[in-house]
Amino acid sequence: MPEGDTVFRTARRLDATLTGHALTKSDFRVPRWATLDLTGRVVDSVCSRGKHLLIRVAELTIHSHLMMDGHWDVYAPGERWRTPGYKVRCVLTNDSFEAVGVELGLLHVLPTRQEHQVTGHLGPDPLGHAWDPEEAQRRMLRAPEVPVGLAVLDQRNLTGVGNIYRAEVLFICKIHPKTPVGAVPDLARLIERCFLLLHANKDRTRRKTTPTELHESYWVYQRTGRPCFLCGTPIQQFSLGPPETAQPRIAYYCPTCQPAPPEVGSVTARRHGSAT
Ligand SMILES: [Zn+2]
Structure with a gap:
C-alpha cells in the first residue's frame, strides 16, 4: 500500500x-x-x-x-x-x-x-500544514492496550504511515510491534520519527530510511531472515494487521533490538478496526 x-x-x-x-x-x-x-x-x-x-x-x-x-x-x-x-x-x-x-x-x-x-476521521498529517504531534499522541493513547504496530497504521491516530514506515520507525525506536501503546516508553519520539521519515522522503523518488553510508534502503522491511545491520540477528516477521483487512500486513522486526513485551498476545485490536 x-x-x-x-x-x-x-x-x-x-x-x-x-x-x-x-x-x-x-x-x-x-x-x-x-x-x-x-x-x-x-x-x-x-x-x-x-x-x-x-x-x-x-x-x-x-x-x-x-x-x-x-x-x-x-x-x-x-x-x-x-x-x-x-x-x-x-x-x-x-x-x-x-x-x-x-x-x-x-x-x-x-x-x-x-x-x-x-x-474528517483522519488524524493529524505529518506532511500537512496543521501537523499536531500532541494530538496524534492523544489519539493513540485513547486505546493504550492496542499493539503499537496497529496504532501507527490506524489513520485515525495519525495519517500517512503505512507498512514500510511502521516497520522502520519501530525498529529505529527499538520497540516490538506488539508492545501496547500504553507501554511504549517514549511515544512522542516515535511520532516524531514518523514525521521525520516522511519528510526526509517526500522529495525522493527512492524511499530510504537508513543512513547514506548504508547501501540498503530499509533496516527491517522485507528483510526477513537477513542479518540486522546493528546486531546481526536474523530479521523476523509475523502478520499484524487490522482484523477486517483482506490482505495481511506483515510486521518486520529484529528480535534482539526490539525485544517482545512481557505479555504479547494478551492485547487486542480496537474492536472497530482501522480506518484507511
Ligand atoms: Zn538487531
Missing part, C-alpha cells in the same frame, strides 16, 4: 499539472460517475490528506485513494499509456497534460464543502 509520502508526491505532481488550467476532457470510468463531464471547468487545487488525494474542480472534489496498487500517471496529450486501458479509472485532460488514474482503490466525487465526510 502506498505510504503518505507517495500520495504527497502524487498530489504535488498533479497540482503542477492541473491546477489553474481548464479541463478539455474528463473521463470517469466507474459506473457511478460515468456521465459526469467536467470539460471547461478549472482545477482549483490538488492536495493530499494522508493517503487520500483531493482534486478540487469548481466546487467539486474528486476524491481518490490509491489503496494497494493505485497510482496516477501524467502524459502529454496523445502519448501512449504505460498501463492497459481497462485498469484506468479516471482521465483528466487539459491543453498540455493528461492525468490518468490507474487501479484507484476508491474514486468518488462530492461537493468540496462536504470533504470532511471523507477525511
Whole structure:
C-alpha cells in the first residue's frame, strides 16, 4: 500500500499539472460517475490528506485513494499509456497534460464543502500544514492496550504511515510491534520519527530510511531472515494487521533490538478496526 509520502508526491505532481488550467476532457470510468463531464471547468487545487488525494474542480472534489496498487500517471496529450486501458479509472485532460488514474482503490466525487465526510476521521498529517504531534499522541493513547504496530497504521491516530514506515520507525525506536501503546516508553519520539521519515522522503523518488553510508534502503522491511545491520540477528516477521483487512500486513522486526513485551498476545485490536 502506498505510504503518505507517495500520495504527497502524487498530489504535488498533479497540482503542477492541473491546477489553474481548464479541463478539455474528463473521463470517469466507474459506473457511478460515468456521465459526469467536467470539460471547461478549472482545477482549483490538488492536495493530499494522508493517503487520500483531493482534486478540487469548481466546487467539486474528486476524491481518490490509491489503496494497494493505485497510482496516477501524467502524459502529454496523445502519448501512449504505460498501463492497459481497462485498469484506468479516471482521465483528466487539459491543453498540455493528461492525468490518468490507474487501479484507484476508491474514486468518488462530492461537493468540496462536504470533504470532511471523507477525511474528517483522519488524524493529524505529518506532511500537512496543521501537523499536531500532541494530538496524534492523544489519539493513540485513547486505546493504550492496542499493539503499537496497529496504532501507527490506524489513520485515525495519525495519517500517512503505512507498512514500510511502521516497520522502520519501530525498529529505529527499538520497540516490538506488539508492545501496547500504553507501554511504549517514549511515544512522542516515535511520532516524531514518523514525521521525520516522511519528510526526509517526500522529495525522493527512492524511499530510504537508513543512513547514506548504508547501501540498503530499509533496516527491517522485507528483510526477513537477513542479518540486522546493528546486531546481526536474523530479521523476523509475523502478520499484524487490522482484523477486517483482506490482505495481511506483515510486521518486520529484529528480535534482539526490539525485544517482545512481557505479555504479547494478551492485547487486542480496537474492536472497530482501522480506518484507511
Ligand atoms: Zn538487531
